[in-house]
Amino acid sequence: MQRGSPVVVVSASFGAGHDGAAEELAARLRAQRRAVHRHDFVDLLPRRAGVLLREVYRRQLTVAPRSWGWLLALAGAGRLSGRAATLTAAADEATLAAVGPDARLVVSTYPLASQVLGRLRRQGRLTTPVVTYLTDLSVHPMWIADGVDVHLALHDDTARQAKELGATDVRVVAPAVRHLAARTGRPALRLPAHGPLALVVAGAWGVGQVERAALDIAATGLAVPVVACGRNDTLRRRLNRSGRVLALGWVDDMPGLMRACQVVVQNAGGLSSLEALAAGVPVVTYRCLPGHGAANAEVLDRIGWVPWLRGRADLAGGLRAALAGGNAFAPAPLRPESVLADLAVAA
Known part of the structure; x- marks a missing residue:
């Protein structure tokens, strides 16, 4: 039986990476008998804007991947910050409704969702603590949103990048990946x-x-x-x-x-x-x-x-x-802290 106030996990179906991390975090929380509510940021944008944005992103990576690199560089330099704020603001009300009044914690595995959640925290409209789980080893500025309480990084190098971009409370955790079964023949x-x-x-x-x-x-x-x-x-x-x-x-x-x-x-x-x-x-x-x-x-x-x-x-x-x-490049330097332990502290 699930217990306590729910943990809300917000991801985005832009490929499978953000969703995969969210799925594993949700599975570990449920294993602790915690209630988990999951949401796709694509669905929080109004009038199918998220579906359109996802399709544009997919086609861009398929047809003109270099243009994606240029777009990220512009966003990292702050040249698209106004447009990004306008786009994400359209998801504010739906995000508040998705979190609800009783959530214990909100976890984001997608940068634009973190931007929305951080803004709502800064405005005082969201009182629930927010954690961003950085799915990338490289930290783009869009990942770091003022108002987010805790950022979880997968390596000391990633934590350093996050702090240089303005994140305050950054904790290094092991990646949230599935426990693997025996080798399949x-x-x-x-x-x-x-x-x-x-x-x-x-x-x-x-x-x-x-x-x-x-x-x-x-x-x-x-x-x-x-x-x-x-x-x-x-x-x-x-x-x-x-x-x-x-x-x-x-x-x-x-x-x-x-x-x-x-x-x-x-x-x-x-x-x-x-x-x-x-x-x-x-x-x-x-x-x-x-x-x-x-x-x-x-x-x-x-x-x-x-x-x-x-x-x-x-x-x-x-x-x-x-x-x-063999396993020469396995991530031996990872610290053994549990992702869940940091989520619990943040809550």
């Missing part, structure tokens, strides 16, 4: 029976230079590329026609798939990277997305969690090192 997943496998992950939408990355891996002869295309069926069909790549559609058991492979190749530094590290599978960054992908890649490389292979000349050597090094 290749036959159950219909994977090649022989040879090292390199799992190429590209988020729920299968965006970025995925095809080029997979073919580059195949050309090294060091591993068979297995591509998790997410919901991008067009990419999956095209890759499978190449005859050099095994392309999969949506995978429910992503941790099991990771454990069946010998290395994970990622391009955005999001949830998939953290899940692979938690599973003890070596991870490398290759052909990363502009904007948040490149920013996360830089931090992951700097802190020693995931090496960034910046070009084809680095790929073969990077794959060899990962395949030979």
Whole structure:
């Protein structure tokens, strides 16, 4: 039986990373018999504005990813702050209604939701404490909202960035990723029976230079590329026609798939990277997305969690090192504090 005032978790269905973190946080809270109410920020924006914004973002990453990098840079320099405030203000009333009068705590895993919640706290319209869980290792200024009570960071480096951007109470916690079951066998997943496998992950939408990355891996002869295309069926069909790549559609058991492979190749530094590290599978960054992908890649490389292979000349050597090094890039420096302990303190 659930007990006490609810914890409200606000995420956003922009890909699967923000939702994945929110889902795991909610699961851990429910395991403590706490009531949890989850909300998608997309649904809190009026007149389907959130749905439109999500589709624009998806198409931008698919068709013109460099423009996403430019847009993030402008936002980081404050040049879009007025427009962002106007956009998020439209969600104020719906967010207040979603939180309700009895919530014990609000947790945001999405930067624009944090902006709304922080503003409502500053205005005194929201009295419930607000925690932002930073899903990225690199902290964009939009993540840091005045009025948010606590920011949770996944590494000391991330905490430093958050403090430099104005966050006051910042705590370092272990990533909220699923507890992983035993290794799933290749036959159950219909994977090649022989040879090292390199799992190429590209988020729920299968965006970025995925095809080029997979073919580059195949050309090294060091591993068979297995591509998790997410919901991008067009990419999956095209890759499978190449005859050099095994392309999969949506995978429910992503941790099991990771454990069946010998290395994970990622391009955005999001949830998939953290899940692979938690599973003890070596991870490398290759052909990363502009904007948040490149920013996360830089931090992951700097802190020693995931090496960034910046070009084809680095790929073969990077794959060899990962395949030979086992768990060499696992996040051993993580502090053992529980995410839930910090949430409880904030409440």
